[in-house]
Amino acid sequence: MNKKHLAIAVAAAFYGSQAVAVDLYNEGDTTFSVGGHVSVGLGGSEEGETEVKQVxxxxxxxxxxxxxxxFVADAKGEWALNYLEGGEETFTTRLGYIGVTHKSYGRGVVGTQWSPYYDGAGIADLPIAFANDFLYDDQGPLGTARAERMISYRNTYSLNEAGTFSFGLGWQGTTTGETLTTNxxxxxxxxxxxxxxxxSIxxxxxNYAYNTGDVKTATLDDTALSHMFSANYGTYGDGLYVAVVYAMNEYMNNGLEESIAIEGLLAYALPSSLNLSVNYESVEDDxxxxxIFSQMALQAEYNFTPSFVGFAGYQFDLGNDINVPEDDMWIFGMRYYL
Structure with a gap:
């Protein structure tokens, strides 16, 4: 691969958000770009008020x-925007890392980043309105999606006509001052x-991923771990796309001793740029x-231009066994990629 093209492709290949960016500087072997998106919608639920939301x-x-x-070195900083309320929480860190990539020796990254676990677990976390929840609930410090203060390594090997094989490794050191998100x-x-x-072929x-680490609270001192299996076909936004994620967890979902998490996504993008999808998600106290929760959403996304997308979704609450009131949700809005 041409080194300059490799440099430009690095950032697009190794994080979960959609890679839309504008080059501010592109000279010789150096590039600098700004990206992200502004997303707003009107949404509500059976139990809540209708209001303007940021997505x-x-x-x-x-x-x-x-x-x-x-070798190509790259750096990325990404911040969540709270532009509806502002104040001290207007900007909060999502990503911040430095990476080094070689087409033969692979890629190493240090910092807050999308984790190797998410490479396989996040294949259904794609629709704008409603997507994966269990990867984020009480699991930020365990690196099931964005992983803080992580060192990771990835590499991919071509098997010629037999497809490709990839692997990723991740490590996070001891941390204190964290919280279990839900409570x-x-x-x-x-x-x-x-x-x-x-x-892939x-x-x-x-995909398969294994994630483990000891967690201690006032009432818990045990090892959290997850075995995740997933499979997908196609490319989201280009014809048929199917993805299924199945995770067997201990102390990973809301502190449950044993849990099963399932996510499924079926999507079809028409030539007119209309992308229709249905997704299902549940977490079981095994x-x-x-x-614990189960839900299904019907969604539609339409690309007016490559940078401007309209979306709508309705999520059905399929019930639970822990006496939480059911709450169907809906939203429609727009996303503008910078």
Missing amino acids: SPRINVSAAQDIGNG EIPAEYDDRFQIALNY MGFGL KNNDT
Whole structure:
């Protein structure tokens, strides 16, 4: 691969958000770009009020430079935007890392980044309005999506006509001052490790990931771990796309001792740029055989231009066994990519 093209492609290949950016500087072996999106919608639910909502807006800056001998260095900073309320929380960190990539030796990254676990677990986390929840609930410090203070390594090997094989490794050190998100319970985490494997051929992908680390709270001192299996076919936004994620967890979902998390996505993009999808998600307390939540959403996205997308979705609450009131949700809005 041409080194300059490799430098430009680095940022697009290794994070979960859609890679739309504008080059502010592109000279020789160095690039600098700004990206992200502004997303707003009108939404409500059976239990809540109808209001204007922001839908995960963010802004980012990226730079890449050829540093010789086939290596390309890159850096990225990304911040969530709270432009409806502002104040001290107007900008909060989503990503911040430095990476080095070689087409033969692979890629290493240090900082807050999308994790190797998410490479396989996030394949259904794609629709704008409603997508994956269980990867984010109480799991930020465990690196199931964005992983803070992580060191990671990835590499891909071509098997010629037999497809490609990829793997990723991730490590996070001991941290204190964290909280279990749902209940804001103070927590401490020892070293955390993860490994992710992928095999791809003819549009099909198979994934496995293992994630583990010790977690301690006032009432818990145990090892959190997850075995994640997933499969997908196609490209989201280009014809047929199918993805299924199945995770067997211990102390990963809302502190449950044993849980099963499932996510499925079926989408079809028409030549007119209308993308229709249905997704399903549930988390089960496997030890007590209780449904923590289950939901299904019907969604549509339409690309008026490559940078301007309209979207709408209705999410059905399919019920639970923990006496939480059911709450169907809906939203429609627009997203403008910077």
